[in-house]
Amino acid sequence: MSPRKTRSRKVAVGKEVLKKALDLTPFTDEPLRFIDEDGHPVADFSLEDVGLDAAMAVRIYEDMVLTREIDRMAWVLVRQGKAFFHISTTGHEGTFVPQLHTLTEEDWVAPFYRLPASLHVRGIKVEEIFAQYMGTRLDPLKGRQMPGHLGHPDHKLFAHGSGVGSQFAVAIGIARALQYRGKGMCIAYGGDGATSEGHFHSLMNFAGVYNLPVVVTVVNNQYAISVPRSRQTASKTIAIKAMAYGFDGFLLDGNDPIVMYYATKKLAEKARSGEGPSLIEALTYRLDPHSSADDDKRYRTEEEVKYWWEHDTLKRMRTFLEDMGLWDQDREEALRERVKAQIEEALNRAEEAGLPDWEELFHDVYAGETPWHLLEEKHLLAEELKERPLHNPLKGGH
Amino acid sequence: MPTMTLAQALRNALDIALERDDRVMIFGEDVGKRGGVFTITEGLQEKYGEMRVFDTPLDELGILGMGVGLAAAGMRPVAEIQFIDYIWPGFDALYSEAAKLRFRSGGRFAVPLVVRSPYGGRVKGGLYHSQSPETLFVHTAGLKVVIPSNPYDAKGLLLAAIADDNPVVFLEHKRMYFMSKGEVPEGYYEEPIGKAKVVREGSDVTLIAYGMMVLDSLEAAKTLEKEGISVEVIDLRSLMPFDGEAILNSVAKTGHLVTVHEAPRTLGFAAEVAAFVAERAIEYLDGPIVRVTGWDMPFPYILEDAYMPNPVRIVRGVKKALNLL
Numbered sequence: 001m002s003p004r005k006t007r008s009r010k011v012a013v014g015k016e017v018l019k020k021a022l023d024l025t026p027f028t029d030e031p032l033r034f035i036d037e038d039g040h041p042v043a044d045f046s047l048e049d050v051g052l053d054a055a056m057a058v059r060i061y062e063d064m065v066l067t068r069e070i071d072r073m074a075w076v077l078v079r080q081g082k083a084f085f086h087i088s089t090t091g092h093e094g095t096f097v098p099q100l101h102t103l104t105e106e107d108w109v110a111p112f113y114r115l116p117a118s119l120h121v122r123g124i125k126v127e128e129i130f131a132q133y134m135g136t137r138l139d140p141l142k143g144r145q146m147p148g149h150l151g152h153p154d155h156k157l158f159a160h161g162s163g164v165g166s167q168f169a170v171a172i173g174i175a176r177a178l179q180y181r182g183k184g185m186c187i188a189y190g191g192d193g194a195t196s197e198g199h200f201h202s203l204m205n206f207a208g209v210y211n212l213p214v215v216v217t218v219v220n221n222q223y224a225i226s227v228p229r230s231r232q233t234a235s236k237t238i239a240i241k242a243m244a245y246g247f248d249g250f251l252l253d254g255n256d257p258i259v260m261y262y263a264t265k266k267l268a269e270k271a272r273s274g275e276g277p278s279l280i281e282a283l284t285y286r287l288d289p290h291s292s293a294d295d296d297k298r299y300r301t302e303e304e305v306k307y308w309w310e311h312d313t314l315k316r317m318r319t320f321l322e323d324m325g326l327w328d329q330d331r332e333e334a335l336r337e338r339v340k341a342q343i344e345e346a347l348n349r350a351e352e353a354g355l356p357d358w359e360e361l362f363h364d365v366y367a368g369e370t371p372w373h374l375l376e377e378k379h380l381l382a383e384e385l386k387e388r389p390l391h392n393p394l395k396g397g398h
Numbered sequence: 399m400p401t402m403t404l405a406q407a408l409r410n411a412l413d414i415a416l417e418r419d420d421r422v423m424i425f426g427e428d429v430g431k432r433g434g435v436f437t438i439t440e441g442l443q444e445k446y447g448e449m450r451v452f453d454t455p456l457d458e459l460g461i462l463g464m465g466v467g468l469a470a471a472g473m474r475p476v477a478e479i480q481f482i483d484y485i486w487p488g489f490d491a492l493y494s495e496a497a498k499l500r501f502r503s504g505g506r507f508a509v510p511l512v513v514r515s516p517y518g519g520r521v522k523g524g525l526y527h528s529q530s531p532e533t534l535f536v537h538t539a540g541l542k543v544v545i546p547s548n549p550y551d552a553k554g555l556l557l558a559a560i561a562d563d564n565p566v567v568f569l570e571h572k573r574m575y576f577m578s579k580g581e582v583p584e585g586y587y588e589e590p591i592g593k594a595k596v597v598r599e600g601s602d603v604t605l606i607a608y609g610m611m612v613l614d615s616l617e618a619a620k621t622l623e624k625e626g627i628s629v630e631v632i633d634l635r636s637l638m639p640f641d642g643e644a645i646l647n648s649v650a651k652t653g654h655l656v657t658v659h660e661a662p663r664t665l666g667f668a669a670e671v672a673a674f675v676a677e678r679a680i681e682y683l684d685g686p687i688v689r690v691t692g693w694d695m696p697f698p699y700i701l702e703d704a705y706m707p708n709p710v711r712i713v714r715g716v717k718k719a720l721n722l723l
Contacts, residue, residue, distance in 0.1 A: 140506065142504035149502070153503075153507055163494050166490065166491075169459055169466075169491055170463050170470065170491070172467055173471065175467070178471065179449075198459050205457065206464065361501075363505070364501050365540055366542075367510075368562070371592065
């Protein structure tokens with residue numbers, strides 16, 4: 001083929017890809033996307049076409065960078081012995097940040113352990129995210145959970161457990177409460193591994209039967225620790241599973257923030273207006289090991305990881321903004337400086353807060369009056385602590 | 399005051415709860431049109447509509463997960479598990495979610511969830527319609543556990559459970575639904591969770607029981623009275639928190655302790671009562687602490703009478719505590 005023919009063929013394919021994404025086509029075999037793997041538009045479209053404006057497009061990128069830098073700092077905290085674990089968000093920013101930006105104050109989030117670095121978008125302060133990583137007094141959870149968990153009723157953010165997929169079953173009730181009140185929707189998160197748990201089935205089944213206002217988002221980063229997606233399900237895609245539950249599933253390029261924003265905004269609105277649930281499969285890649293306790297070299301090749309770093313969602317979003325004339329090197333440098341200062345300040349505040357009160361452990365088991373047996377147990381510990389100091393892991397060591 | 403069966407008293411409590419608080423929702427398998435397999439929710443869907451009283455798919459994990467989510471989002475859910483023997487697929491939502499949400503959220507979330515379920519034997523229900531697994535819930539920090547023994551308490555305790563901001567496992571003895579009758583006030587009232595009731599005063603031995611075993615204990619007490627043994631029977635009503643003070647007061651008076659339950663013996667609730675009394679009142683005891691329980695086996699079908707604690711077993715237990723056997 002001549003170069004001209006090749007180009008016109010590429011344009012035609014691009015237009016087709018664009019149309020599929022704009023039509024929000026369910027059950028495709030290839031992920032829907034608006035930008036290609038380098039970040040350039042697959043075909044000509046305006047921000048308005050995808051439900052964005054310039055301010056929001058820039059905001060999404062800035063929040064993705066902040067998320068990335070929070071996550072990188074968390075790894076530093078682990079190396080410094082200031083945090084004892086980390087479960088990485090890096091590589092998933094293009095999924096979480098735009099999705100969270102589509103939500104209203106009425107909406108709820110049932111998160112899972114990869115979200116925390118991005119939850120500033122939901123109103124959690126950056127210092128609270130760091131405080132949670134370290135378990136200091138500023139942590140909204142008062143240091144009760146390992147790093148990688150956040151929740152707060154004021155932000156309509158469920159405080160999830162550590163059991164993979166557990167938040168899916170809880171999301172049934174959150175969505176049912178919203179349906180009863182007639183406003184808001186719930187976005188329920190989990191990974192590809194979580195789709196093997198019964199909780200996923202429960203949510204999908206109840207969501208279909210009750211027509212719940214829920215957008216189930218499966219973050220398919222292709223591995224559940226070491227086990228690849230192909231060993232979780234023989235299903236061609238995860239999105240297609242929605243068909244059997246009686247609603248639509250959408251396979252999206254999870255590293256394309258534009259399609260994540262566009263699709264989630266539409267599907268959230270559909271849920272809010274009583275038109276039922278949707279399943280999103282966001283195809284992405286975990287750029288880090290599963291956690292600070294994992295060694296991903298045992299199950300992934302360096303070439304594979306390198307490929308995904310080269311097509312990092314941050315790079316793609318930046319290229320897109322540059323193509324749109326919304327970004328340049330000066331702005332990038334200014335942003336990086338701002339984020340650096342913000343993180344430093346937040347980290348200091350989080351760290352200085354110190355250890356949470358041990359007394360409250362006994363009072364937070366039950367709401368209302370603390371039962372007598374816990375008061376007795378609290379007294380026993382108080383007596384014990386007259387004879388030994390309470391170990392403070394924040395001062396180093398295990 | 400009207401006379402009600404246990405089933406009617408529970409239905410009446412649910413009706414009142416639905417009426418006075420629009421955050422109350424009732425759901426489970428067959429609770430809608432069918433009114434529950436034991437008719438506890440009969441007529442409630444018709445009265446309050448399908449958003450307040452509704453059937454669920456046959457999925458205990460979904461039911462209890464939904465309960466946690468509803469509670470977290472500000473509702474006051476009342477879930478029915480058709481038989482407590484079938485709760486296990488949903489135990490994750492109860493054990494890992496409901497019980498721990500308040501603690502793990504730094505006290506920010508409340509979980510005002512009630513899980514109602516029939517338990518207990520003597521109904522020819524075999525392995526999977528007869529068990530008494532209350533200990534597993536008591537051992538799950540963050541849950542409250544309530545087991546009423548009569549219609550009056552059942553109504554007051556269920557209304558208290560629904561008003562409570564904590565997850566409450568509310569176990570109803572299925573043999574008592576239509577057999578147990580008593581006077582029940584028509585309006586709203588609460589019986590306090592965590593308070594026991596002395597249902598028979600006595601001076602020689604303290605008999606601790608809950609649920610249907612209160613009735614067997616009272617029968618045993620009557621038999622023993624004829625032999626000149628005065629038995630004090632305490633209906634525990636709540637297992638978590640339990641009324642330690644009531645137990646100690648009674649044991650200080652009688653000096654002898656027997657605890658009765660249908661659940662298997664080893665690490666059953668009687669073991670906790672025994673340890674509790676041994677730890678702080680051993681000086682009051684004039685004889686061995688005795689447990690009268692089911693056996694450490696799965697629940698049998700046709701030979702269920704061999705398993706079930708009964709007045710004869712209780713009488714023998716009391717005599718053992720008094721060093722008469």
